[in-house]
Amino acid sequence: MIRTLILAAGLASAAPVLAAPARDVAPAPAAQGERAVIKVNGMVCDFCARSLERVMSRRREVATVTVDLDSAEIRVAFRPGRTIPDADLRKLVTDAGYATVSIQRAPV
Amino acid sequence: MKRLFAAGLALAALIGHPAQARPVSWPGGVTMMAERTGDDAGVLVHYTVDPRFSLGLRQQWSADGDPARTHIVATRLLRRWNEPSSQANIYARVGLGVAEATGRTGSADVEVKADWETRRWYLSAAAKGTRDGSDSGAQLKARVGIAPYLGDFGDLHTWLMLEADWKPERADPVLARPLVRFFYDVHLLELGWSSDEEVFLSYILRL
Numbered sequence: 001m002i003r004t005l006i007l008a009a010g011l012a013s014a015a016p017v018l019a020a021p022a023r024d025v026a027p028a029p030a031a032q033g034e035r036a037v038i039k040v041n042g043m044v045c046d047f048c049a050r051s052l053e054r055v056m057s058r059r060r061e062v063a064t065v066t067v068d069l070d071s072a073e074i075r076v077a078f079r080p081g082r083t084i085p086d087a088d089l090r091k092l093v094t095d096a097g098y099a100t101v102s103i104q105r106a107p108v
Numbered sequence: 109m110k111r112l113f114a115a116g117l118a119l120a121a122l123i124g125h126p127a128q129a130r131p132v133s134w135p136g137g138v139t140m141m142a143e144r145t146g147d148d149a150g151v152l153v154h155y156t157v158d159p160r161f162s163l164g165l166r167q168q169w170s171a172d173g174d175p176a177r178t179h180i181v182a183t184r185l186l187r188r189w190n191e192p193s194s195q196a197n198i199y200a201r202v203g204l205g206v207a208e209a210t211g212r213t214g215s216a217d218v219e220v221k222a223d224w225e226t227r228r229w230y231l232s233a234a235a236k237g238t239r240d241g242s243d244s245g246a247q248l249k250a251r252v253g254i255a256p257y258l259g260d261f262g263d264l265h266t267w268l269m270l271e272a273d274w275k276p277e278r279a280d281p282v283l284a285r286p287l288v289r290f291f292y293d294v295h296l297l298e299l300g301w302s303s304d305e306e307v308f309l310s311y312i313l314r315l
Contacts, residue, residue, distance in 0.1 A: 066261075
């Protein structure tokens with residue numbers, strides 16, 4: 001039993017290693033890049049919607065991610081000169097557990 | 109009970125089917141879940157391998173002479189429905205390992221869980237079968253919950269829930285368990301009180 005606890009604790013403490021390298025999301029730069037507003041279905045729970053923050057903020061193209069439960073929208077600000085194609089955004093939303101309804105792009 | 113385990117084997121086969129759905133967390137995510145009821149206490153740590161599958165290790169300590177169990181646990185999200193104002197899921201979980209009471213024996217359990225929630229309402233039901241050596245057990249749970257207010261992303265969220273818990277081998281087979289669920293950021297905490305006057309505690313951390 002003690003071995004099991006040690007193993008479980010080890011697994012928990014190894015989380016940052018096991019997880020794909022998460023990267024801190026920097027504040028939005030002064031020179032702002034493109035923005036995308038993603039409308040999703042199924043986003044009813046704050047705790048579960050943390051997944052959207054995680055999967056989006058892993059991408060180097062992403063400067064900030066904002067989740068709005070009221071409007072069921074994710075607002076993604078990209079770093080200047082960078083973007084993520086719609087197909088990849090849809091996959092990220094799917095990986096996070098939701099379904100993409102629409103993606104709207106806003107230029108700089 | 110043989111039928112239950114035949115169903116479990118069928119379910120295990122189903123779990124391996126690639127066309128079925130998604131996991132509880134996100135790829136690369138690690139979740140730690142701890143729970144204490146009047147029957148037992150346990151800790152599960154699992155790693156989400158891909159969008160449909162997670163793998164973990166669970167240690168469970170039981171009361172009333174039941175054995176302690178150590179299981180490797182595989183969880184599959186069989187189906188998810190994403191609607192504009194709701195989400196529903198069907199999960200399957202299989203645990204394989206050992207049970208220790210007076211001696212060590214093989215142990216397995218199979219659980220199927222379904223849930224449906226909006227920002228205001230929550231419903232879930234779960235059926236579980238357990239086998240420790242030649243001993244078998246079953247358990248059914250159902251929950252209904254309501255959010256007294258609708259918080260936005262980043263707020264402290266609160267749910268009031270009532271759980272019904274049926275376990276035929278227990279002295280009191282049917283328990284009612286009112287509880288309060290809080291979640292904030294990556295932390296989820298549940299505090300409750302069972303009709304057998306036992307405290308219920310549950311905590312989930314997502315990394």
